[in-house]
Amino acid sequence: MREIGIYIHIPFCKKKCYYCDFNSYAGYEHLMEDYLKALLEEVKTYSDRSFRVISVYIGGGTPNFLPPSHVERVLSEVHKDYNVSRDAEITIEVNPGLLTEDKLKIYKINGINRISMGLQAFQNRLLEYIGRIHTAEDFLENYALVRKYFDNVNVDLIYALPTQSFEEWQETLTKVVELKPEHISTYSLILEENTLFGRLYKENRLPVVGEEEELKMYHWGIEFLKSKGYCHYEISNFALLGYQCRHNILYWECREYLGFGAGAHSYFEGTRWNNVERIEKYIEAILKRKDAREEIINLSFEDKMSEFMFLGLRMRKGVCEEEFRKRFGISMFERYEEIFIKYEKMGLIEKDKDCVRLTEKGIDVSNVIFEDFLP
Structure with missing residues (x-):
């Protein structure tokens, strides 16, 4: 299910x-x-x-x-x-x-x-x-x-x-x-x-x-x-x-969710969207058109991999090869090899078996690291 x-x-x-x-x-x-x-x-x-x-x-x-x-x-x-x-x-x-x-x-x-x-x-x-x-x-x-x-x-x-x-x-x-x-x-x-x-x-x-x-x-x-x-x-x-x-x-973990209400965001079937933010506009959109979505983005394969990496790296357990390969059919170590090598040398990313995660030093500059995963 x-x-x-x-x-x-x-x-x-x-x-x-x-x-x-x-x-x-x-x-x-x-x-x-x-x-x-x-x-x-x-x-x-x-x-x-x-x-x-x-x-x-x-x-x-x-x-x-x-x-x-x-x-x-x-x-x-x-x-x-x-x-x-x-x-x-x-x-x-x-x-x-x-x-x-x-x-x-x-x-x-x-x-x-x-x-x-x-x-x-x-x-x-x-x-x-x-x-x-x-x-x-x-x-x-x-x-x-x-x-x-x-x-x-x-x-x-x-x-x-x-x-x-x-x-x-x-x-x-x-x-x-x-x-x-x-x-x-x-x-x-x-x-x-x-x-x-x-x-x-x-x-x-x-x-x-x-x-x-x-x-x-x-x-x-x-x-x-x-x-x-x-x-x-x-x-x-x-x-x-x-x-x-x-x-x-x-x-x-980039799993699916539905968001309801003014300004709510959703991620479902590879698509992200958000509702209009103003309360009055949301009420009008739903009651008149049954749809309050304002921006709909169909994620590309690259988008999905990118999000999986930078959202997953927020967690201290990091991102693991098995889950990445299961989702995308390729190795994250091959796809992001240059980024991993770059930040591992700087002491900002560390490997633990088949997983990578931010070091405590890496957390301090996490937004800079995340940007490197953007397509």
Whole structure:
């Protein structure tokens, strides 16, 4: 049976964070009902019980800003239209400050078995500075509630925030690890143009953390989390044994998934596409034309090999010859021999039997290495 993942995008937020470049909007609550109608219609579009869904990920935006009945209706539609595996990983992203026990109960009843909580930092001054709607105390209170119902929890963190000290990053990670979540994601701040922080940076009005300090934070985090039993299985992700995020691994292994909602991306039958981003345009496109796709790319053989390499190298296990040959019928060591030799000499890539992976030094310049695999 064909295995796929499903991503569901919820673009609503109570407030837009100052660093956020995701397809999310504040002040659009009046469109929630119409958005739900459109979302349910789109889910039906690809209905096929022959697909075995191994993961469902509800992201945003702020999914827990939706009335829980909306989440219930979406999941009900997914289960009706697709063959969701009994052991499927079903995740919902939540932001502290908007979580209640009633919402968690409904999530649990409807099959959600993994919670991803956006904390970002443990210092209230930083949370306010980056535009979060919650305090550290709100997070702790909500985390305790989550733990009453769920035994698979991720906590999202950001380092190299403007004005953030190395000691504050250490304190954040230390306090999070004390809570023993099964999974921790750590992302360096990226200053995107169409964000408040991006505009302030362009005007030289944002006190950014230097590159050397950023790398210091990253490497300290790796060593600290490893010492606490967390496996560093992808550039930005750490998990206790057996709790790696199955949905994200599906992306990194170039496996198929369908994305529903405004701005959602899909990869299916060798084709990538994304939906229109604006909420109103998405609703109109689905309800009038039954199709919200904006850009459709049919990947060439070279494209597929390229993506398989640079996405696979994000994972610490790297990319292995057996899987590459099985997919493409040729040897990756022959196809990418020059690139492997080049970066192995520089100490940025290492071989382990029939697999290649980035060294820790290689991770620091991973984007440069990935570019070499582009066709």
